[in-house]
Amino acid sequence: MKPTIRDVARMAHVSISTVSRVMNAPNTVVESKRIRVMEAIQKLQYQPNAFARGLIYKKSFTLGLLIPDIENLYFAGVIRGMQDACISLGYSLMICNTDRDKERLLSYIDNFHEKQVDGIVLASDRLYPEYYDKLAGCSIPFVLVSSHSDEYDIPSVEIDDEAAAYDAVRFLIELGHREIGMIGFDHDNSVSGPPRYDGFVRALSESGLRHNKDKIRYANHRFEHAYQAAHELFHAHPELTAVFCVADEFAMGAISYLKDCNILVPGQVSVVGFDNLRMSSMFIPKLTTVAQPIYELGYRAAEKLHELLTTGNVATLREIMEHKLIVRESSRER
């Protein structure tokens, strides 16, 4: 049987309220007793019961994180950042992997509600009205990471996807490439799909290369799809000398495809990725990519949620973090 505050009180020969006070306001209890109590706590390995506390404070000191795909290194980085932030802010973290399943996400929200999480971070998924309604319905505060909402005023942390994509494509153009394709995210189910496409088009337009603007195939988050997309893309446009991929995993898929066709990267085709996953410097060739501050995004999201929870508000609703082009080996001058 776990020791309770009563057991501690009994052992230290004080009342339970005194024990409670040494835990919550130590300087209001006289030293001799305080020491006795602390010794008893020590001896009994006493840990206050979070249920009882939660019942009173109506707070769980727990945050929830909803992520679409835990086997994506991107989210692993976000989690790590968020968890570190949670430690320093005094929260526990409950991570739920939705596998991009709407129903599952919704049921996780119910679960979070029941477990009384103080707030939720929703990662990289569109904020569908169903999500919003449910979250609003149980009035759990939440923030978005690697995402934002145009319909609702929800605090968010992300990078400037349009600008990041622009930078990547611009880099390719400066390298002398004139025939540039793209492997993008589906516009329907992603938040970053459209802005990255816009960045692609803007860079092309500025340099009079609009003829490339439909040399695009879409893939669905995973390597295999990107491989397939690359296949279709290069089949339709064998003239391409460069591809902008909106995810490192897509870049790997594309390179893998090109390799299987004996097309050299970067010898014949340059590939730029996106995210700067840990893997991207392990791949052969090492990926040129747009780095997102992944860890920091997660860290910041937790901080922002904390801000929302404690002050009821946030200083900046939509927060943009810096991206940065990292040039490695998968790109070359034309």
Place this chain on the structure above:
Amino acid sequence: MKPTIRDVARMAHVSISTVSRVMNAPNTVVESKRIRVMEAIQKLQYQPNAFARGLIYKKSFTLGLLIPDIENLYFAGVIRGMQDACISLGYSLMICNTDRDKERLLSYIDNFHEKQVDGIVLASDRLYPEYYDKLAGCSIPFVLVSSHSDEYDIPSVEIDDEAAAYDAVRFLIELGHREIGMIGFDHDNSVSGPPRYDGFVRALSESGLRHNKDKIRYANHRFEHAYQAAHELFHAHPELTAVFCVADEFAMGAISYLKDCNILVPGQVSVVGFDNLRMSSMFIPKLTTVAQPIYELGYRAAEKLHELLTTGNVATLREIMEHKLIVRESSRER
């Protein structure tokens, strides 16, 4: 303000105990009232408070998972499996990333204790006496995944590391390789280090290749270390035509190093990895590797913990799952 059972009772014109019963034993309340209550629950979006429940049941229906490194795809797979199991068993999951930091792990245990998790899964780390003592001290049941304990009788789920390593090296030998090196885990801080080394040595011995048995370097979980280890290994033993790596990430590091030295894989050197991460079929060349049933390991660990929690015991203390050699492109006949 969140609605409580009182609000539901008031709205449905019944007592709170009736409301409680429609949630826990619906058939003991007459239909007319039951319907009224359910409507009220619906209307108020009522969710019972897990704190209050936990206080009574002394159960949180939450499991804790302690993992060393969330940015390792291996653990991502374990998490996914474990979470799926948790869903079907009715648990929530609290994942904590220790970053291989002992202090941090210990403090997570405290946290789990306070939050009253029902049980803990400890992934892939050695069960140091400090861990055991703390866990035993707060009497939280736990199981080990991808690990086991010789000192204590703790339920565990893992593969047969010795046999798996043996199979990998044996495969290399059958391919005709006679000069075989290894990049292994440190024996001090890993559970699987020694048995995988033993498997390596056994395969060598059986074929009269014991002269290779010290052609080993150790690396510390990450790609970069493996790169460095490969550098040292090939510097000392330029005659090697094959390397057995105890992790796919090591294999990638080794291949990366060889690539930088213009040594062809598999043309000149064959490399076998371990784990069969999702990445291993994305890499170039695709990795020949020993597959672990990663997802299943996580799934099974949760089931085993559940078994321990409900029956107070487990059928088989140390459970071994099947491994399997997957031949892809990083290995070739000599």
Place this chain on the structure above:
DNA sequence: AGATTAATTGTAAGCGCTTCAATAAAACTC
């Protein structure tokens, strides 16, 4: 010394829920 004030401690209510004993209502018996 007696009265006032300050510091410390204890008592008890209550957070939201479950559950058992008690009550009320309905359904049987003979």
Place this chain on the structure above:
DNA sequence: GAGTTTTATTGAAGCGCTTACAATTAATCT
């Protein structure tokens, strides 16, 4: 139809904790 059993419902206690408030003790002031 009085007595008994069965069924349905409710009131109240209590899970482990915090905290207002009351009670006690110590300290300070006339």
